[in-house]
Amino acid sequence: MIPLDIKKLAEILSIGADLRVCPKTQIFSVCIDSRKATPGCVFVAIKGENHDGHNFITQAFENGAVCAVCRVGFAVRHPVDSPRGSSDKPIFLVEDTIEALGRLAKYVRQNSNYKVIALTGSAGKTTTKNILSHVLKSKFKCFSSPKSFNNNIGVPLTIFDAPDDTEILISELGSNHPGEIEQLTKIIQPDIALITTVCPAHLEGFGSLDAIVKEKASIAAGLQQDCKFFINGSIEKLVSHCRTQKIKYETFETPSEVKLTGHKSTFIIDNVIVNLPLAGRANVENTIAAWTICKSLGLSASQFADALISIKPVDMRMECMKLGSAMVLADCYNANPGSMANAIETLYLISQQENKRPVFIFGRMGELGIHSEKLHAELGEKIAKFKIPLALTIKGDCSITAQTAHKMADYDIAVNVFENLSQLCDNLYKFVKPDDIILVKASRSERFETVLEKLKDFVGQ
Numbered sequence: 001m002i003p004l005d006i007k008k009l010a011e012i013l014s015i016g017a018d019l020r021v022c023p024k025t026q027i028f029s030v031c032i033d034s035r036k037a038t039p040g041c042v043f044v045a046i047k048g049e050n051h052d053g054h055n056f057i058t059q060a061f062e063n064g065a066v067c068a069v070c071r072v073g074f075a076v077r078h079p080v081d082s083p084r085g086s087s088d089k090p091i092f093l094v095e096d097t098i099e100a101l102g103r104l105a106k107y108v109r110q111n112s113n114y115k116v117i118a119l120t121g122s123a124g125k126t127t128t129k130n131i132l133s134h135v136l137k138s139k140f141k142c143f144s145s146p147k148s149f150n151n152n153i154g155v156p157l158t159i160f161d162a163p164d165d166t167e168i169l170i171s172e173l174g175s176n177h178p179g180e181i182e183q184l185t186k187i188i189q190p191d192i193a194l195i196t197t198v199c200p201a202h203l204e205g206f207g208s209l210d211a212i213v214k215e216k217a218s219i220a221a222g223l224q225q226d227c228k229f230f231i232n233g234s235i236e237k238l239v240s241h242c243r244t245q246k247i248k249y250e251t252f253e254t255p256s257e258v259k260l261t262g263h264k265s266t267f268i269i270d271n272v273i274v275n276l277p278l279a280g281r282a283n284v285e286n287t288i289a290a291w292t293i294c295k296s297l298g299l300s301a302s303q304f305a306d307a308l309i310s311i312k313p314v315d316m317r318m319e320c321m322k323l324g325s326a327m328v329l330a331d332c333y334n335a336n337p338g339s340m341a342n343a344i345e346t347l348y349l350i351s352q353q354e355n356k357r358p359v360f361i362f363g364r365m366g367e368l369g370i371h372s373e374k375l376h377a378e379l380g381e382k383i384a385k386f387k388i389p390l391a392l393t394i395k396g397d398c399s400i401t402a403q404t405a406h407k408m409a410d411y412d413i414a415v416n417v418f419e420n421l422s423q424l425c426d427n428l429y430k431f432v433k434p435d436d437i438i439l440v441k442a443s444r445s446e447r448f449e450t451v452l453e454k455l456k457d458f459v460g461q
Contacts, residue, residue: 001108001160003028006067006090009042012107013069013092013100025066030104030160032153039064044101045071046153053097061089068092069100098152105156106187112159114143114166116188117293118173120181120219121196121232122212123339124286125150125172127278128196130314131290132170135307139299140167148333150174155184168297173219176202176367181215185222192296193219194230196289197282198238199338204369213237220247230292232285252292254285260349263320270301276308279318279329279350282342316449318346323459325434327354331441332448335365337375340441341382347439348386356437360391361428361451363421363442364398372397380404384413391415392431394424421447425454434459 004012006025028040034056037043043060045053045068057068067090074093094100109116117132119125126148133144143166145158150172158171173184185193195216198209206212217238220229231238233251242249258281259266265276265284269291276287287308294304313319316333327350331343344360351358360383368375376397383391383405393402395417402415416431418424428451432438438455442448 001029001162002111002164004107009067009104010092012104013094014103015092015094027066030101030157031060031065032101032157034060034063034065037061037063037065039066041065042104043068044097044104045069045074046097046101047071057091065089069094069097071095071097101156102152102183102187105159106189109159109187109189112162112166114162114169115191117168117170117192117194118185118188118190118219118222119171119194119196119289120173120175120216121194122199122201122216122336123334124196124282124289125174126314126333127283127317128194128286128289129170129172131287131308131311132293134311135290135294135299135304136168136170136297138303138307140297141165142168142170144170145172148172148174150184152180152184155188159188175215177205178211178215179218182218182221185219187222189222189224190219190227191224192228192230192293193223194289194293195219195232195235195238197232197285197338198235199336200368200371200375201336201338202367203371204367207369209237210241213241217241217245217247220249228293228296230289230296232289250292252288254281254288258284260284260346261353263350263353269304270295272301272305274301274305274308277311278313279320280342280346282339283318318343321452323455326432326455326459327356327437328452328455328459329437329439329441330449330452331439332446332452333444335363335441335443335446336368337365337378340365340379343439343441344382344386344388347388347437351437354437356435357390357433358386358388359432359436359438360388361424361438361440361448362391362393362398362401363446363448364394364396366443366445373400376400377404380406381408383415384408384410387411389413390431392418392424392428394418394420421450425450428454429458432459 027042031037031041037060043065069092072093136142143162175181229249233253255267319330321328347358380401402417440451
């Protein structure tokens with residue numbers, strides 16, 4: 001990040017401070033983990049679910065932090081062995097340290113020379129980011145947010161961590177409550193913004209699909225003047241909202257002719273054949289979204305297609321794993337109705353291609369609120385539609401899925417519902433065969449990666 005002195009930091013945070021000791025001390029980085037503090041960094045103390053950074057300021061100073069940002073009242077609650085008194089390193093007191101983190105990130109972004117690509121959507125953000133980073137690095141010096149750094153802590157950290165020679169920064173913007181995207185986009189101020197897709201996700205926080213559309217479209221609020229905004233043209237509600245709100249946009253859409261063959265897909269862009277080594281229809285959408293941005297940055301279709309040949313799936317997102325003679329599709333990072341439908345279709349296609357039995361091991365789709373029962377019932381319809389013969393799950397909303405699948409199936413189906421995840425894992429060996437194709441999918445909160453570890457124990461032997 002760009003260096004700044006402590007006096008400038010105080011100005012950015014809009015607070016007064018006694019800086020007589022070290023007003024010109026330089027800050028070169030920002031840290032929220034005291035263990036990772038380095039000489040010349042500012043330590044921002046954040047209270048999390050498991051730890052409170054305010055308890056580790058001494059450690060941050062010992063590791064080289066030149067100052068700290070803490071919440072108002074910290075000095076009152078922690079008067080003994082004050083790091084300030086022992087080291088003469090200033091502590092800035094603010095009402096909200098996360099808000100201060102965002103304010104500092106906005107300043108760094110405004111004073112950096114790179115272009116910013118910001119991605120949001122109900123699904124596909126991380127994979128689209130991965131594709132963009134993989135392709136664009138052949139022409140630009142790119143930096144992208146690690147893993148899914150897409151919230152009010154992760155987005156600022158992405159800005160701080162970008163190397164000085166970065167030409168393009170790629171970041172995800174996530175949200176599970178109204179207003180979060182607008183806050184993040186005003187921090188990161190994109191030159192290019194894109195909405196991958198909109199589908200029922202985080203309904204508990206939003207209440208309706210219309211509210212989700214409004215939230216995702218608010219990414220345009222942070223766009224620089226005369227910059228690009230791309231949206232998925234197949235989402236009618238999204239297009240209608242942007243048109244009604246007079247938001248300037250361009251659309252992208254999946255080609256009408258796509259050959260899905262389980263592990264990969266083939267389609268054409270600008271008269272160039274693209275062979276995509278990623279499974280599923282949704283990954284075609286993600287790739288077209290990435291192509292739309294790459295094209296706007298001057299890449300040719302041939303350059304794009306050539307770069308895609310070596311693309312790899314993101315961990316736990318339709319990741320294909322070979323366990324002995326079995327094949328496992330690991331998709332445990334997230335689950336909503338749209339991604340579930342795509343995953344089941346992909347499982348079916350691969351099973352047809354490989355001539356092996358498809359097995360679906362699934363958990364609950366989280367944060368669906370009052371719509372949960374209805375959408376879990378629709379998941380049962382998808383299981384029956386693609387004639388999945390064996391499914392394993394646990395009690396709760398997934399019981400509704402099992403009941404619906406049994407009711408709708410016109411073939412021999414077995415859907416086994418266990419008391420809990422532990423019981424499911426303990427009984428896997430009774431149902432799964434060594435040469436099955438197995439899809440494991442659930443919302444991240446369900447921790448179904450435990451199933452993957454159990455499968456490795458006996459199927460992979």
